[in-house]
Amino acid sequence: MFDWKHSDSLSLTCSRKWQETPDTVSFELESPDTPLEFNFKPGQFASLGFMINGKEEFRAYSINSLPGETALQFTVKRVEGGLVSNFIMDELEAGAPVTLFKPAGAFNCIDCTTRLKVTLVSAGCGITPVMSMVKYWLANDSAVDINFIHMARSKESTIYFDQLERLDKQYSNFNLRLLLKDNRGTRYPQGRLNKEWLFTLCPDLQERTVLLCGPEGFMHDIKGYLQESGFDMNHFYQESYTPEAAVSQEPADEEAGGNVQISVPGFGVELEAEHGSLLVEALEQGGLPIIAACRSGICGSCKCKVEKGSVESTSKETLTEAEIDQGYVLACSSHIKSDVEVGF
Structure with missing residues:
Protein backbone atom coordinates (compact mmCIF):
# COMPACT_ATOMS: atom_id res chain seq x y z
CA MET A 1 0.00 0.00 0.00
CA LYS A 102 -4.17 12.39 0.62
CA PRO A 103 -7.73 10.98 0.86
CA ALA A 104 -9.81 12.44 3.68
CA GLY A 105 -13.32 12.55 5.07
CA ALA A 106 -15.15 11.11 8.08
CA PHE A 107 -18.02 9.78 5.93
CA ASN A 108 -16.75 6.26 5.42
CA CYS A 109 -17.69 2.73 6.43
CA ILE A 110 -14.64 2.31 8.69
CA ASP A 111 -15.11 5.32 10.99
CA CYS A 112 -18.91 5.21 10.85
CA THR A 113 -19.99 2.42 13.20
CA THR A 114 -22.79 0.49 11.53
CA ARG A 115 -25.25 -2.24 12.36
CA LEU A 116 -25.23 -5.48 10.36
CA LYS A 117 -28.17 -4.03 8.43
CA VAL A 118 -27.50 -0.79 6.55
CA THR A 119 -29.50 1.44 4.23
CA LEU A 120 -27.62 3.66 1.80
CA VAL A 121 -29.66 6.59 0.50
CA SER A 122 -28.35 8.66 -2.39
CA ALA A 123 -29.34 10.87 -5.30
CA GLY A 124 -27.45 12.05 -8.35
CA CYS A 125 -23.66 12.06 -7.93
CA GLY A 126 -24.15 11.32 -4.24
CA ILE A 127 -24.02 7.70 -5.29
CA THR A 128 -20.21 7.79 -5.64
CA PRO A 129 -19.05 7.48 -2.00
CA VAL A 130 -21.73 4.96 -1.03
CA MET A 131 -20.83 2.84 -4.07
CA SER A 132 -17.32 2.50 -2.70
CA MET A 133 -18.81 1.29 0.59
CA VAL A 134 -20.95 -1.26 -1.23
CA LYS A 135 -17.95 -2.67 -3.09
CA TYR A 136 -16.01 -2.94 0.15
CA TRP A 137 -18.75 -4.70 2.08
CA LEU A 138 -19.50 -7.15 -0.71
CA ALA A 139 -15.82 -7.95 -1.13
CA ASN A 140 -15.02 -8.31 2.57
CA ASP A 141 -18.10 -8.93 4.72
CA SER A 142 -21.00 -10.97 3.38
CA ALA A 143 -22.80 -10.62 6.74
CA VAL A 144 -23.79 -6.99 6.06
CA ASP A 145 -27.33 -6.69 4.72
CA ILE A 146 -27.37 -3.76 2.27
CA ASN A 147 -30.52 -1.89 1.28
CA PHE A 148 -29.57 0.54 -1.50
CA ILE A 149 -32.05 3.37 -2.18
CA HIS A 150 -31.19 5.72 -5.02
CA MET A 151 -33.22 8.54 -6.57
CA ALA A 152 -32.64 9.54 -10.22
CA ARG A 153 -34.45 11.18 -13.12
CA SER A 154 -34.44 8.10 -15.36
CA LYS A 155 -32.62 4.88 -16.20
CA GLU A 156 -30.36 6.80 -18.60
CA SER A 157 -29.36 9.30 -15.90
CA THR A 158 -28.71 6.70 -13.21
CA ILE A 159 -24.98 6.49 -12.59
CA TYR A 160 -23.71 2.86 -12.52
CA PHE A 161 -27.15 1.55 -13.59
CA ASP A 162 -25.85 -1.66 -15.23
CA GLN A 163 -23.39 -2.28 -12.41
CA LEU A 164 -26.13 -1.88 -9.79
CA GLU A 165 -28.36 -4.38 -11.55
CA ARG A 166 -25.50 -6.89 -11.74
CA LEU A 167 -24.82 -6.58 -8.02
CA ASP A 168 -28.53 -6.97 -7.28
CA LYS A 169 -28.58 -10.27 -9.18
CA GLN A 170 -25.24 -11.54 -7.92
CA TYR A 171 -25.48 -10.87 -4.16
CA SER A 172 -28.37 -11.96 -1.96
CA ASN A 173 -27.41 -9.38 0.68
CA PHE A 174 -27.56 -6.46 -1.78
CA ASN A 175 -31.05 -5.15 -2.45
CA LEU A 176 -31.42 -2.42 -5.07
CA ARG A 177 -34.30 0.02 -4.61
CA LEU A 178 -34.31 2.60 -7.40
CA LEU A 179 -36.95 5.33 -7.50
CA LEU A 180 -37.16 7.17 -10.82
CA LYS A 181 -38.97 10.31 -11.90
CA ASP A 182 -39.40 8.66 -15.32
CA ASN A 183 -39.47 4.86 -15.05
CA ARG A 184 -40.18 4.03 -18.69
CA GLY A 185 -38.41 0.86 -19.80
CA THR A 186 -37.62 -0.30 -16.28
CA ARG A 187 -39.10 -2.43 -13.51
CA TYR A 188 -38.60 0.30 -10.93
CA PRO A 189 -41.29 2.51 -9.36
CA GLN A 190 -41.84 6.12 -10.28
CA GLY A 191 -42.07 8.92 -7.76
CA ARG A 192 -40.27 11.37 -5.51
CA LEU A 193 -38.40 10.13 -2.45
CA ASN A 194 -40.68 11.46 0.29
CA LYS A 195 -41.23 10.00 3.75
CA GLU A 196 -43.81 7.48 2.53
CA TRP A 197 -41.58 6.18 -0.24
CA LEU A 198 -38.57 5.99 2.12
CA PHE A 199 -40.34 3.54 4.42
CA THR A 200 -42.01 1.72 1.53
CA LEU A 201 -38.62 1.00 -0.02
CA CYS A 202 -37.19 -0.02 3.37
CA PRO A 203 -39.91 -1.16 5.80
CA ASP A 204 -37.39 -2.16 8.51
CA LEU A 205 -35.53 1.15 8.34
CA GLN A 206 -35.73 1.64 12.12
CA GLU A 207 -33.51 -1.42 12.57
CA ARG A 208 -30.76 -0.17 10.27
CA THR A 209 -27.88 2.26 10.05
CA VAL A 210 -28.56 4.95 7.43
CA LEU A 211 -25.78 6.53 5.36
CA LEU A 212 -26.89 9.45 3.19
CA CYS A 213 -25.29 11.41 0.36
CA GLY A 214 -26.77 13.69 -2.30
CA PRO A 215 -27.68 17.31 -3.02
CA GLU A 216 -28.00 19.46 0.10
CA GLY A 217 -31.78 19.90 -0.19
CA PHE A 218 -32.26 16.17 -0.69
CA MET A 219 -30.17 15.34 2.39
CA HIS A 220 -32.03 17.93 4.46
CA ASP A 221 -35.36 16.33 3.53
CA ILE A 222 -34.28 12.74 4.20
CA LYS A 223 -32.78 13.65 7.56
CA GLY A 224 -36.03 15.41 8.45
CA TYR A 225 -38.11 12.33 7.56
CA LEU A 226 -35.95 10.19 9.82
CA GLN A 227 -36.21 12.61 12.72
CA GLU A 228 -39.99 12.86 12.30
CA SER A 229 -40.28 9.06 12.43
CA GLY A 230 -38.35 8.79 15.70
CA PHE A 231 -35.33 7.16 14.07
CA ASP A 232 -32.33 6.75 16.40
CA MET A 233 -30.01 9.39 14.90
CA ASN A 234 -27.01 7.73 16.56
CA HIS A 235 -27.26 5.37 13.60
CA PHE A 236 -27.37 8.11 10.98
CA TYR A 237 -24.44 9.48 8.96
CA GLN A 238 -24.32 11.87 6.02
CA GLU A 239 -21.69 13.34 3.74
CA SER A 240 -20.83 16.93 4.60
CA TYR A 241 -19.79 18.42 1.28
CA THR A 242 -21.15 18.80 -2.21
CA PRO A 243 -18.45 18.50 -4.93
CA GLU A 244 -17.68 21.75 -6.75
CA ALA A 245 -20.38 23.61 -4.85
CA ALA A 246 -19.33 26.89 -3.35
CA VAL A 247 -19.94 27.42 0.33
CA SER A 248 -23.11 29.46 0.95
CA GLN A 249 -22.45 33.13 0.72
CA GLU A 250 -23.28 35.35 3.69
CA PRO A 251 -24.39 38.88 2.88
CA ALA A 252 -21.90 41.50 3.85
CA ASP A 253 -22.58 43.44 7.03
CA GLU A 254 -24.35 46.46 5.62
CA GLU A 255 -23.55 48.60 8.64
CA ALA A 256 -19.81 47.97 8.27
CA GLY A 257 -19.67 48.19 4.46
CA GLY A 258 -16.60 49.27 2.54
CA ASN A 259 -13.41 47.35 1.89
CA VAL A 260 -10.81 45.69 4.08
CA GLN A 261 -7.06 45.25 3.68
CA ILE A 262 -5.42 41.82 3.55
CA SER A 263 -1.73 41.56 4.26
CA VAL A 264 0.31 38.43 3.46
CA PRO A 265 3.83 39.32 4.70
CA GLY A 266 5.32 35.93 3.76
CA PHE A 267 4.74 36.76 0.08
CA GLY A 268 5.04 40.53 0.29
CA VAL A 269 1.43 40.92 -0.89
CA GLU A 270 -1.15 43.55 0.05
CA LEU A 271 -4.74 43.05 -1.11
CA GLU A 272 -8.06 44.81 -0.90
CA ALA A 273 -11.39 42.98 -0.64
CA GLU A 274 -15.00 43.68 0.14
CA HIS A 275 -15.96 43.45 3.80
CA GLY A 276 -17.78 40.14 4.38
CA SER A 277 -16.35 38.44 1.29
CA LEU A 278 -14.68 35.03 1.40
CA LEU A 279 -11.02 34.99 2.34
CA VAL A 280 -10.22 32.33 -0.24
CA GLU A 281 -11.53 34.49 -3.09
CA ALA A 282 -9.33 37.40 -2.10
CA LEU A 283 -6.26 35.19 -1.77
CA GLU A 284 -6.92 33.55 -5.14
CA GLN A 285 -7.40 36.90 -6.85
CA GLY A 286 -4.10 38.02 -5.34
CA GLY A 287 -2.32 35.06 -6.91
CA LEU A 288 -1.44 33.42 -3.58
CA PRO A 289 -0.66 29.66 -3.65
CA ILE A 290 -3.77 28.48 -1.85
CA ILE A 291 -5.57 25.24 -2.71
CA ALA A 292 -9.35 25.28 -2.40
CA ALA A 293 -10.50 21.84 -3.47
CA CYS A 294 -13.90 21.15 -1.91
CA ARG A 295 -14.79 24.85 -1.47
CA SER A 296 -17.24 23.87 1.25
CA GLY A 297 -15.14 23.68 4.41
CA ILE A 298 -14.60 19.95 4.58
CA CYS A 299 -11.31 18.90 2.94
CA GLY A 300 -8.94 21.24 4.80
CA SER A 301 -6.77 22.06 1.79
CA CYS A 302 -7.20 25.83 2.19
CA LYS A 303 -6.01 26.02 5.80
CA CYS A 304 -4.21 29.25 6.61
CA LYS A 305 -3.47 31.33 9.70
CA VAL A 306 -5.08 34.67 10.54
CA GLU A 307 -2.29 36.42 12.46
CA LYS A 308 -4.18 39.68 12.99
CA GLY A 309 -7.75 40.84 12.50
CA SER A 310 -10.91 38.76 12.42
CA VAL A 311 -12.91 36.47 10.16
CA GLU A 312 -16.19 34.66 10.73
CA SER A 313 -15.97 30.96 9.86
CA THR A 314 -18.86 28.67 8.94
CA SER A 315 -16.73 25.50 9.10
CA LYS A 316 -13.81 24.25 11.19
CA GLU A 317 -14.27 20.66 10.07
CA THR A 318 -10.64 19.52 9.72
CA LEU A 319 -9.01 21.85 12.26
CA THR A 320 -7.80 20.68 15.65
CA GLU A 321 -8.56 22.64 18.82
CA ALA A 322 -4.89 23.59 18.99
CA GLU A 323 -4.94 24.93 15.42
CA ILE A 324 -8.10 26.93 16.10
CA ASP A 325 -6.49 28.44 19.21
CA GLN A 326 -3.45 29.39 17.11
CA GLY A 327 -5.65 31.26 14.60
CA TYR A 328 -5.89 28.74 11.77
CA VAL A 329 -9.02 28.94 9.59
CA LEU A 330 -10.41 27.38 6.43
CA ALA A 331 -10.24 30.19 3.87
CA CYS A 332 -13.14 28.86 1.77
CA SER A 333 -15.45 29.11 4.79
CA SER A 334 -14.19 32.34 6.34
CA HIS A 335 -15.78 35.74 5.74
CA ILE A 336 -13.52 38.74 6.29
CA LYS A 337 -14.73 41.04 9.07
CA SER A 338 -11.80 43.45 9.43
CA ASP A 339 -8.33 44.18 8.09
CA VAL A 340 -6.38 40.93 8.40
CA GLU A 341 -2.85 39.60 8.25
CA VAL A 342 -2.59 36.05 6.86
CA GLY A 343 0.18 33.46 7.07
CA PHE A 344 0.64 30.03 5.50
Whole structure:
Protein backbone atom coordinates (compact mmCIF):
# COMPACT_ATOMS: atom_id res chain seq x y z
CA MET A 1 0.00 0.00 0.00
CA PHE A 2 1.20 3.54 -0.73
CA ASP A 3 2.35 5.15 2.54
CA TRP A 4 1.02 8.69 2.91
CA LYS A 5 3.23 9.36 5.95
CA HIS A 6 6.01 10.71 3.75
CA SER A 7 3.97 12.74 1.25
CA ASP A 8 0.84 14.88 1.14
CA SER A 9 0.48 14.68 -2.64
CA LEU A 10 1.31 12.41 -5.53
CA SER A 11 1.59 12.92 -9.27
CA LEU A 12 -0.59 10.42 -11.15
CA THR A 13 -1.77 9.93 -14.73
CA CYS A 14 -5.27 9.55 -16.11
CA SER A 15 -5.15 6.00 -17.47
CA ARG A 16 -8.66 5.89 -18.95
CA LYS A 17 -11.97 7.75 -19.05
CA TRP A 18 -15.47 6.69 -20.06
CA GLN A 19 -19.03 8.00 -20.20
CA GLU A 20 -21.40 6.91 -17.42
CA THR A 21 -24.47 9.00 -18.33
CA PRO A 22 -24.99 11.93 -20.71
CA ASP A 23 -23.73 14.35 -18.04
CA THR A 24 -21.26 12.23 -16.04
CA VAL A 25 -17.94 10.55 -16.77
CA SER A 26 -15.71 8.21 -14.81
CA PHE A 27 -11.93 8.15 -14.98
CA GLU A 28 -9.08 6.24 -13.40
CA LEU A 29 -5.77 7.50 -12.05
CA GLU A 30 -2.63 5.39 -11.82
CA SER A 31 1.03 5.88 -11.05
CA PRO A 32 2.91 6.61 -14.30
CA ASP A 33 5.89 4.61 -13.05
CA THR A 34 5.77 1.69 -10.60
CA PRO A 35 2.19 0.49 -9.91
CA LEU A 36 0.99 1.61 -6.47
CA GLU A 37 -1.74 0.12 -4.33
CA PHE A 38 -3.81 2.92 -2.81
CA ASN A 39 -5.08 2.85 0.76
CA PHE A 40 -8.14 4.83 1.84
CA LYS A 41 -11.38 4.33 3.74
CA PRO A 42 -14.37 3.51 1.48
CA GLY A 43 -16.51 6.63 1.24
CA GLN A 44 -13.64 9.11 1.49
CA PHE A 45 -12.82 11.80 -1.06
CA ALA A 46 -9.56 13.14 -2.43
CA SER A 47 -8.55 16.56 -3.65
CA LEU A 48 -7.34 16.50 -7.26
CA GLY A 49 -5.34 19.06 -9.21
CA PHE A 50 -5.81 19.56 -12.98
CA MET A 51 -3.81 21.82 -15.29
CA ILE A 52 -6.36 24.14 -16.93
CA ASN A 53 -5.24 27.05 -19.11
CA GLY A 54 -1.76 26.94 -17.62
CA LYS A 55 -2.94 26.96 -14.00
CA GLU A 56 -3.48 24.05 -11.62
CA GLU A 57 -7.09 24.01 -10.39
CA PHE A 58 -8.20 21.88 -7.46
CA ARG A 59 -11.45 20.14 -6.57
CA ALA A 60 -12.43 17.32 -4.22
CA TYR A 61 -14.21 14.22 -5.52
CA SER A 62 -15.33 10.99 -3.86
CA ILE A 63 -13.37 7.83 -4.61
CA ASN A 64 -15.59 5.01 -5.88
CA SER A 65 -13.06 2.21 -6.26
CA LEU A 66 -11.80 -0.33 -3.71
CA PRO A 67 -8.82 0.14 -1.37
CA GLY A 68 -5.79 -1.89 -2.37
CA GLU A 69 -6.24 -1.48 -6.12
CA THR A 70 -3.61 0.10 -8.39
CA ALA A 71 -6.11 2.54 -9.92
CA LEU A 72 -8.26 5.12 -8.19
CA GLN A 73 -11.63 5.67 -9.81
CA PHE A 74 -13.69 8.88 -9.72
CA THR A 75 -17.01 9.88 -11.25
CA VAL A 76 -17.74 13.53 -12.03
CA LYS A 77 -21.01 15.16 -13.01
CA ARG A 78 -21.11 18.24 -15.22
CA VAL A 79 -21.87 21.38 -13.22
CA GLU A 80 -23.25 24.38 -15.10
CA GLY A 81 -20.42 26.91 -15.12
CA GLY A 82 -18.14 24.49 -13.27
CA LEU A 83 -14.56 25.11 -14.39
CA VAL A 84 -13.13 21.75 -13.35
CA SER A 85 -16.14 19.50 -13.97
CA ASN A 86 -16.51 20.81 -17.52
CA PHE A 87 -12.79 20.36 -18.14
CA ILE A 88 -13.00 16.74 -16.97
CA MET A 89 -16.10 16.10 -19.09
CA ASP A 90 -14.82 17.69 -22.27
CA GLU A 91 -11.02 17.82 -22.25
CA LEU A 92 -9.41 15.38 -19.82
CA GLU A 93 -7.63 12.68 -21.81
CA ALA A 94 -5.75 9.49 -21.05
CA GLY A 95 -2.14 10.34 -20.29
CA ALA A 96 -2.90 13.69 -18.68
CA PRO A 97 -1.15 14.41 -15.35
CA VAL A 98 -3.33 14.81 -12.25
CA THR A 99 -2.17 15.69 -8.73
CA LEU A 100 -3.67 13.56 -5.97
CA PHE A 101 -3.78 14.70 -2.36
CA LYS A 102 -4.17 12.39 0.62
CA PRO A 103 -7.73 10.98 0.86
CA ALA A 104 -9.81 12.44 3.68
CA GLY A 105 -13.32 12.55 5.07
CA ALA A 106 -15.15 11.11 8.08
CA PHE A 107 -18.02 9.78 5.93
CA ASN A 108 -16.75 6.26 5.42
CA CYS A 109 -17.69 2.73 6.43
CA ILE A 110 -14.64 2.31 8.69
CA ASP A 111 -15.11 5.32 10.99
CA CYS A 112 -18.91 5.21 10.85
CA THR A 113 -19.99 2.42 13.20
CA THR A 114 -22.79 0.49 11.53
CA ARG A 115 -25.25 -2.24 12.36
CA LEU A 116 -25.23 -5.48 10.36
CA LYS A 117 -28.17 -4.03 8.43
CA VAL A 118 -27.50 -0.79 6.55
CA THR A 119 -29.50 1.44 4.23
CA LEU A 120 -27.62 3.66 1.80
CA VAL A 121 -29.66 6.59 0.50
CA SER A 122 -28.35 8.66 -2.39
CA ALA A 123 -29.34 10.87 -5.30
CA GLY A 124 -27.45 12.05 -8.35
CA CYS A 125 -23.66 12.06 -7.93
CA GLY A 126 -24.15 11.32 -4.24
CA ILE A 127 -24.02 7.70 -5.29
CA THR A 128 -20.21 7.79 -5.64
CA PRO A 129 -19.05 7.48 -2.00
CA VAL A 130 -21.73 4.96 -1.03
CA MET A 131 -20.83 2.84 -4.07
CA SER A 132 -17.32 2.50 -2.70
CA MET A 133 -18.81 1.29 0.59
CA VAL A 134 -20.95 -1.26 -1.23
CA LYS A 135 -17.95 -2.67 -3.09
CA TYR A 136 -16.01 -2.94 0.15
CA TRP A 137 -18.75 -4.70 2.08
CA LEU A 138 -19.50 -7.15 -0.71
CA ALA A 139 -15.82 -7.95 -1.13
CA ASN A 140 -15.02 -8.31 2.57
CA ASP A 141 -18.10 -8.93 4.72
CA SER A 142 -21.00 -10.97 3.38
CA ALA A 143 -22.80 -10.62 6.74
CA VAL A 144 -23.79 -6.99 6.06
CA ASP A 145 -27.33 -6.69 4.72
CA ILE A 146 -27.37 -3.76 2.27
CA ASN A 147 -30.52 -1.89 1.28
CA PHE A 148 -29.57 0.54 -1.50
CA ILE A 149 -32.05 3.37 -2.18
CA HIS A 150 -31.19 5.72 -5.02
CA MET A 151 -33.22 8.54 -6.57
CA ALA A 152 -32.64 9.54 -10.22
CA ARG A 153 -34.45 11.18 -13.12
CA SER A 154 -34.44 8.10 -15.36
CA LYS A 155 -32.62 4.88 -16.20
CA GLU A 156 -30.36 6.80 -18.60
CA SER A 157 -29.36 9.30 -15.90
CA THR A 158 -28.71 6.70 -13.21
CA ILE A 159 -24.98 6.49 -12.59
CA TYR A 160 -23.71 2.86 -12.52
CA PHE A 161 -27.15 1.55 -13.59
CA ASP A 162 -25.85 -1.66 -15.23
CA GLN A 163 -23.39 -2.28 -12.41
CA LEU A 164 -26.13 -1.88 -9.79
CA GLU A 165 -28.36 -4.38 -11.55
CA ARG A 166 -25.50 -6.89 -11.74
CA LEU A 167 -24.82 -6.58 -8.02
CA ASP A 168 -28.53 -6.97 -7.28
CA LYS A 169 -28.58 -10.27 -9.18
CA GLN A 170 -25.24 -11.54 -7.92
CA TYR A 171 -25.48 -10.87 -4.16
CA SER A 172 -28.37 -11.96 -1.96
CA ASN A 173 -27.41 -9.38 0.68
CA PHE A 174 -27.56 -6.46 -1.78
CA ASN A 175 -31.05 -5.15 -2.45
CA LEU A 176 -31.42 -2.42 -5.07
CA ARG A 177 -34.30 0.02 -4.61
CA LEU A 178 -34.31 2.60 -7.40
CA LEU A 179 -36.95 5.33 -7.50
CA LEU A 180 -37.16 7.17 -10.82
CA LYS A 181 -38.97 10.31 -11.90
CA ASP A 182 -39.40 8.66 -15.32
CA ASN A 183 -39.47 4.86 -15.05
CA ARG A 184 -40.18 4.03 -18.69
CA GLY A 185 -38.41 0.86 -19.80
CA THR A 186 -37.62 -0.30 -16.28
CA ARG A 187 -39.10 -2.43 -13.51
CA TYR A 188 -38.60 0.30 -10.93
CA PRO A 189 -41.29 2.51 -9.36
CA GLN A 190 -41.84 6.12 -10.28
CA GLY A 191 -42.07 8.92 -7.76
CA ARG A 192 -40.27 11.37 -5.51
CA LEU A 193 -38.40 10.13 -2.45
CA ASN A 194 -40.68 11.46 0.29
CA LYS A 195 -41.23 10.00 3.75
CA GLU A 196 -43.81 7.48 2.53
CA TRP A 197 -41.58 6.18 -0.24
CA LEU A 198 -38.57 5.99 2.12
CA PHE A 199 -40.34 3.54 4.42
CA THR A 200 -42.01 1.72 1.53
CA LEU A 201 -38.62 1.00 -0.02
CA CYS A 202 -37.19 -0.02 3.37
CA PRO A 203 -39.91 -1.16 5.80
CA ASP A 204 -37.39 -2.16 8.51
CA LEU A 205 -35.53 1.15 8.34
CA GLN A 206 -35.73 1.64 12.12
CA GLU A 207 -33.51 -1.42 12.57
CA ARG A 208 -30.76 -0.17 10.27
CA THR A 209 -27.88 2.26 10.05
CA VAL A 210 -28.56 4.95 7.43
CA LEU A 211 -25.78 6.53 5.36
CA LEU A 212 -26.89 9.45 3.19
CA CYS A 213 -25.29 11.41 0.36
CA GLY A 214 -26.77 13.69 -2.30
CA PRO A 215 -27.68 17.31 -3.02
CA GLU A 216 -28.00 19.46 0.10
CA GLY A 217 -31.78 19.90 -0.19
CA PHE A 218 -32.26 16.17 -0.69
CA MET A 219 -30.17 15.34 2.39
CA HIS A 220 -32.03 17.93 4.46
CA ASP A 221 -35.36 16.33 3.53
CA ILE A 222 -34.28 12.74 4.20
CA LYS A 223 -32.78 13.65 7.56
CA GLY A 224 -36.03 15.41 8.45
CA TYR A 225 -38.11 12.33 7.56
CA LEU A 226 -35.95 10.19 9.82
CA GLN A 227 -36.21 12.61 12.72
CA GLU A 228 -39.99 12.86 12.30
CA SER A 229 -40.28 9.06 12.43
CA GLY A 230 -38.35 8.79 15.70
CA PHE A 231 -35.33 7.16 14.07
CA ASP A 232 -32.33 6.75 16.40
CA MET A 233 -30.01 9.39 14.90
CA ASN A 234 -27.01 7.73 16.56
CA HIS A 235 -27.26 5.37 13.60
CA PHE A 236 -27.37 8.11 10.98
CA TYR A 237 -24.44 9.48 8.96
CA GLN A 238 -24.32 11.87 6.02
CA GLU A 239 -21.69 13.34 3.74
CA SER A 240 -20.83 16.93 4.60
CA TYR A 241 -19.79 18.42 1.28
CA THR A 242 -21.15 18.80 -2.21
CA PRO A 243 -18.45 18.50 -4.93
CA GLU A 244 -17.68 21.75 -6.75
CA ALA A 245 -20.38 23.61 -4.85
CA ALA A 246 -19.33 26.89 -3.35
CA VAL A 247 -19.94 27.42 0.33
CA SER A 248 -23.11 29.46 0.95
CA GLN A 249 -22.45 33.13 0.72
CA GLU A 250 -23.28 35.35 3.69
CA PRO A 251 -24.39 38.88 2.88
CA ALA A 252 -21.90 41.50 3.85
CA ASP A 253 -22.58 43.44 7.03
CA GLU A 254 -24.35 46.46 5.62
CA GLU A 255 -23.55 48.60 8.64
CA ALA A 256 -19.81 47.97 8.27
CA GLY A 257 -19.67 48.19 4.46
CA GLY A 258 -16.60 49.27 2.54
CA ASN A 259 -13.41 47.35 1.89
CA VAL A 260 -10.81 45.69 4.08
CA GLN A 261 -7.06 45.25 3.68
CA ILE A 262 -5.42 41.82 3.55
CA SER A 263 -1.73 41.56 4.26
CA VAL A 264 0.31 38.43 3.46
CA PRO A 265 3.83 39.32 4.70
CA GLY A 266 5.32 35.93 3.76
CA PHE A 267 4.74 36.76 0.08
CA GLY A 268 5.04 40.53 0.29
CA VAL A 269 1.43 40.92 -0.89
CA GLU A 270 -1.15 43.55 0.05
CA LEU A 271 -4.74 43.05 -1.11
CA GLU A 272 -8.06 44.81 -0.90
CA ALA A 273 -11.39 42.98 -0.64
CA GLU A 274 -15.00 43.68 0.14
CA HIS A 275 -15.96 43.45 3.80
CA GLY A 276 -17.78 40.14 4.38
CA SER A 277 -16.35 38.44 1.29
CA LEU A 278 -14.68 35.03 1.40
CA LEU A 279 -11.02 34.99 2.34
CA VAL A 280 -10.22 32.33 -0.24
CA GLU A 281 -11.53 34.49 -3.09
CA ALA A 282 -9.33 37.40 -2.10
CA LEU A 283 -6.26 35.19 -1.77
CA GLU A 284 -6.92 33.55 -5.14
CA GLN A 285 -7.40 36.90 -6.85
CA GLY A 286 -4.10 38.02 -5.34
CA GLY A 287 -2.32 35.06 -6.91
CA LEU A 288 -1.44 33.42 -3.58
CA PRO A 289 -0.66 29.66 -3.65
CA ILE A 290 -3.77 28.48 -1.85
CA ILE A 291 -5.57 25.24 -2.71
CA ALA A 292 -9.35 25.28 -2.40
CA ALA A 293 -10.50 21.84 -3.47
CA CYS A 294 -13.90 21.15 -1.91
CA ARG A 295 -14.79 24.85 -1.47
CA SER A 296 -17.24 23.87 1.25
CA GLY A 297 -15.14 23.68 4.41
CA ILE A 298 -14.60 19.95 4.58
CA CYS A 299 -11.31 18.90 2.94
CA GLY A 300 -8.94 21.24 4.80
CA SER A 301 -6.77 22.06 1.79
CA CYS A 302 -7.20 25.83 2.19
CA LYS A 303 -6.01 26.02 5.80
CA CYS A 304 -4.21 29.25 6.61
CA LYS A 305 -3.47 31.33 9.70
CA VAL A 306 -5.08 34.67 10.54
CA GLU A 307 -2.29 36.42 12.46
CA LYS A 308 -4.18 39.68 12.99
CA GLY A 309 -7.75 40.84 12.50
CA SER A 310 -10.91 38.76 12.42
CA VAL A 311 -12.91 36.47 10.16
CA GLU A 312 -16.19 34.66 10.73
CA SER A 313 -15.97 30.96 9.86
CA THR A 314 -18.86 28.67 8.94
CA SER A 315 -16.73 25.50 9.10
CA LYS A 316 -13.81 24.25 11.19
CA GLU A 317 -14.27 20.66 10.07
CA THR A 318 -10.64 19.52 9.72
CA LEU A 319 -9.01 21.85 12.26
CA THR A 320 -7.80 20.68 15.65
CA GLU A 321 -8.56 22.64 18.82
CA ALA A 322 -4.89 23.59 18.99
CA GLU A 323 -4.94 24.93 15.42
CA ILE A 324 -8.10 26.93 16.10
CA ASP A 325 -6.49 28.44 19.21
CA GLN A 326 -3.45 29.39 17.11
CA GLY A 327 -5.65 31.26 14.60
CA TYR A 328 -5.89 28.74 11.77
CA VAL A 329 -9.02 28.94 9.59
CA LEU A 330 -10.41 27.38 6.43
CA ALA A 331 -10.24 30.19 3.87
CA CYS A 332 -13.14 28.86 1.77
CA SER A 333 -15.45 29.11 4.79
CA SER A 334 -14.19 32.34 6.34
CA HIS A 335 -15.78 35.74 5.74
CA ILE A 336 -13.52 38.74 6.29
CA LYS A 337 -14.73 41.04 9.07
CA SER A 338 -11.80 43.45 9.43
CA ASP A 339 -8.33 44.18 8.09
CA VAL A 340 -6.38 40.93 8.40
CA GLU A 341 -2.85 39.60 8.25
CA VAL A 342 -2.59 36.05 6.86
CA GLY A 343 0.18 33.46 7.07
CA PHE A 344 0.64 30.03 5.50
